[in-house]
Amino acid sequence: xxQLVETGGGLVQPGGSLRLSCAASGFTFSNxxxxxVRQAPGKGLEWLAKIKQDGSEKYYVDSVKGRFTISRDxxxxxxxxxxxxxxxxxxxVYYCARDLxxxxxxxxxxxxxxWGQGTIITVSS
Amino acid sequence: DIVMTQSPDSLAVSLGERATINCKSSQSVLYNSxxxxxxxxxxxxxxxxxxxLFYSASTRASGVPDRFSGSGxxxxxTLTISSLQAEDVAVYYCQQYYTxxxxxGQGTKVEIK
Numbered sequence: 001x002x003q004l005v006e007t008g009g010g011l012v013q014p015g016g017s018l019r020l021s022c023a024a025s026g027f028t029f030s031n032x033x034x035x036x037v038r039q040a041p042g043k044g045l046e047w048l049a050k051i052k053q054d055g056s057e058k059y060y061v062d063s064v065k066g067r068f069t070i071s072r073d074x075x076x077x078x079x080x081x082x083x084x085x086x087x088x089x090x091x092x093v094y095y096c097a098r099d100l101x102x103x104x105x106x107x108x109x110x111x112x113x114x115w116g117q118g119t120i121i122t123v124s125s
Numbered sequence: 126d127i128v129m130t131q132s133p134d135s136l137a138v139s140l141g142e143r144a145t146i147n148c149k150s151s152q153s154v155l156y157n158s159x160x161x162x163x164x165x166x167x168x169x170x171x172x173x174x175x176x177x178l179f180y181s182a183s184t185r186a187s188g189v190p191d192r193f194s195g196s197g198x199x200x201x202x203t204l205t206i207s208s209l210q211a212e213d214v215a216v217y218y219c220q221q222y223y224t225x226x227x228x229x230g231q232g233t234k235v236e237i238k
Contacts, residue, residue, distance in 0.1 A: 035227070044218065044229060044230070044231050044232045045167075045169075045175065045218055045220075045229040045232075046229070047220075047226070047227040047228065047229065050225070050227070059225040059226060060226075061126075061226055062126075062226075095174055095175075100177070100180060108225070109156075109163055109222050109223065109225075110180070110222055111165035111177055111180035111220065111222060112165075112167075112175070112177060112220075113177050113180075113186065115174035115175055115176075116174065117173075117174060118174055
């Protein structure tokens with residue numbers, strides 16, 4: 001079964017750090033661009049970052065640039081999001097998501113066909 | 126960044142009736158070299174992650190019932206549910222993936238009247 005499972009969420013104080021993980025199974029992880037997307041309570045979806053199959057290219061939304069870092073370990077079939085200088089407005093459900101295109105020739109412009117169930121981050125003192 | 130604007134924000138439709146959601150992008154998401162729209166629709170039910178409905182504006186994702194249809198090109202797109210079923214109650218999001226920074230619409234909540 002194709003699956004993504006996020007872990008690492010929890011309660012963190014403002015200014016603190018957290019590292020999220022996303023474990024992939026059931027597909028060739030190293031063939032896919034991967035992204036992180038978040039959803040604040042009662043709000044819409046916000047794309048945060050994406051990373052190329054080999055990790056050589058990374059892109060971020062302005063609101064997290066310089067604070068969040070996306071990375072991956074293809075040997076471990078895992079995606080990560082290092083989050084620093086956390087703010088109350090970063091409180092959300094964080095999803096990892098897979099691009100639809102699964103070939104090394106894919107350019108990173110695609111819809112998301114597989115999503116994890118999400119992990120909840122609460123930033124509060 | 127490309128801004129995606131959905132309308133309406135919410136709508137209530139009777140069971141078996143048609144539901145129509147619109148999405149407008151602030152710039153074209155049609156890639157001229159391959160004539161594909163870099164545009165998708167998602168469905169999100171409470172407590173669940175989003176589910177892909179359509180990509181390339183009108184290509185139905187695997188397992189999506191044919192009462193759902195996607196149309197449009199360039200900057201204007203439409204998601205239609207031809208005969209609303211109870212299980213279609215959800216929030217629907219549009220998304221562009223034309224640029225490296227992908228953006229979503231604000232969502233449209235569909236309820237039963």
